[in-house]
Amino acid sequence: MKAKQKQDRQTVTLGVPFYPTPRAEAKLLHGIQVADEVRDTVTCFLEGRATGKAERLIDVAQRRAASHARRTHRVPHLTQAQLLTQLREARDVRGWGKVLPTSTINLIGLDALNAALHPPGRGKQNRSPRLDLDGGLWVLDPFRVCIHALGEDAVQWADTFALPSTYGAALHRRQVRHLQGERKRLLEAQQRFLNGDQDALADCIRIGGRVQPSDLEHRPEPFCGEEQDQPRALERTAVQQVRRPGGEIGWEISMTFSVPGTLPRSLIADTVGIDVGADLPLAWASGTETGTFAQNLLWLPVPAAPTSSLAHAPTPYDHHLGRAWGRRLILDALRAGYEDALRRILRYERIVLEDIDWTGFNDGFAFAEFAEHAHLHTFVGWLKALAPLHGNRIVPVDPSFTSRTCSRCGWVNERRPRRGELFVCERPCGHVQVSHLNAALVARSKVGHPTRTRW
Numbered sequence: 001m002k003a004k005q006k007q008d009r010q011t012v013t014l015g016v017p018f019y020p021t022p023r024a025e026a027k028l029l030h031g032i033q034v035a036d037e038v039r040d041t042v043t044c045f046l047e048g049r050a051t052g053k054a055e056r057l058i059d060v061a062q063r064r065a066a067s068h069a070r071r072t073h074r075v076p077h078l079t080q081a082q083l084l085t086q087l088r089e090a091r092d093v094r095g096w097g098k099v100l101p102t103s104t105i106n107l108i109g110l111d112a113l114n115a116a117l118h119p120p121g122r123g124k125q126n127r128s129p130r131l132d133l134d135g136g137l138w139v140l141d142p143f144r145v146c147i148h149a150l151g152e153d154a155v156q157w158a159d160t161f162a163l164p165s166t167y168g169a170a171l172h173r174r175q176v177r178h179l180q181g182e183r184k185r186l187l188e189a190q191q192r193f194l195n196g197d198q199d200a201l202a203d204c205i206r207i208g209g210r211v212q213p214s215d216l217e218h219r220p221e222p223f224c225g226e227e228q229d230q231p232r233a234l235e236r237t238a239v240q241q242v243r244r245p246g247g248e249i250g251w252e253i254s255m256t257f258s259v260p261g262t263l264p265r266s267l268i269a270d271t272v273g274i275d276v277g278a279d280l281p282l283a284w285a286s287g288t289e290t291g292t293f294a295q296n297l298l299w300l301p302v303p304a305a306p307t308s309s310l311a312h313a314p315t316p317y318d319h320h321l322g323r324a325w326g327r328r329l330i331l332d333a334l335r336a337g338y339e340d341a342l343r344r345i346l347r348y349e350r351i352v353l354e355d356i357d358w359t360g361f362n363d364g365f366a367f368a369e370f371a372e373h374a375h376l377h378t379f380v381g382w383l384k385a386l387a388p389l390h391g392n393r394i395v396p397v398d399p400s401f402t403s404r405t406c407s408r409c410g411w412v413n414e415r416r417p418r419r420g421e422l423f424v425c426e427r428p429c430g431h432v433q434v435s436h437l438n439a440a441l442v443a444r445s446k447v448g449h450p451t452r453t454r455w
Helices: 002-007 022-050 057-062 064-068 080-094 102-117 148-153 165-194 200-210 213-217 320-345 367-373 376-390 435-445
Strands: 009-019 130-132 137-141 144-147 155-158 232-243 249-260 268-276 282-285 290-293 348-354 393-397 422-424 432-434
Touching: 009 232, 009 376, 022 057, 022 080, 022 102, 022 130, 022 148, 057 080, 080 102, 102 130, 137 165, 144 148, 148 155, 165 200, 165 232, 165 249, 268 376, 268 435, 282 320, 282 435, 290 320, 290 435, 320 376, 348 376, 348 435, 367 376, 376 393, 422 435, 432 435
Parallel strands: 268 348, 348 393
Antiparallel strands: 009 155, 009 249, 130 232, 137 144, 144 155, 232 249, 268 282, 282 290, 422 432
């Protein structure tokens, strides 16, 4: 029965913003370079095995020129255990283990073996710099994570609160499991030290450096398992570089969740168009209904963060914790509206979403900054990740002229409506509508669905 339940589940990956310190960022980039070296070396080694060569993996690692050999896509005669043995030898000689944890190196090697056994289709895949962490990432609280590969810089800042509510709860349950395991290990190390094992003190310090002692000593009720119909946070995580709405390069932590395979499917055989903006962050329209989400709390001053555990004064807003609290307060004010919009939009079979250039506003308004401030970029990420789980198909369309085109007759205005301004058709049609709803209907019409003419 358990095996069947496992088969009925599917996975989804969601990303949260990550803000490494400059030294941690340098370590991550170095780790990504080493990971690429491991991946290329293992791939070349497997290709050699597939063609009958008897080279050791360490020999391939010492001559990297072999990594540019033509791909054969033959199946290598090699077991996972044999590969891990070879990786252990190369890891020590090449110094990979000084940069990456053993689990990460093994994961990269096994992924390369899986790719060799099941080669992808033709065409080069553009891959952003990425480091797979497997179980080497722990969530400490809504603002901090622990990445074991970073050593003494393991504790870093990340907006782990920027997940849909049910997925955030799943992440919290995994955090409780981790902390319970850490508490058990800490108590064992303390007892070993009291019994005369001087080396156990180092284990106590190491565990205390990752997690606050209060977190280990005062935990909520024991973890009693998870419901079958709820998401589960898996150990498979990664950190990668991404492009922010403003165009600058940033970082993101991707987290994988297991969800039931019986999630509600899209019920309405219709197409819904979506428009995002500033005065109305979100508007959608189908053949039968329209909807908007407006929020007037976006630019309120952010209050001081809670008192720091290291001082009796409020944390300054320019501090990492202060900024993180500000981002969380805004998302908490928006969350209910975004999640309600998500439920409504996921009812439709096809979802038309503009291929958004977040820097595309030319009226002096910093739309990219607004998209991050209002977590609009976060909502779009939720929608793209969760739609396939419900059987929805996202159709990207060109956003050109959607804000300037009449959804009834097709007339195109010479200028974009200003913020808060209604769309008014100057042709005899005389169509008047909220500009964002009109744009959502125009986007919908780009995939061949006629728009309604009465509102």
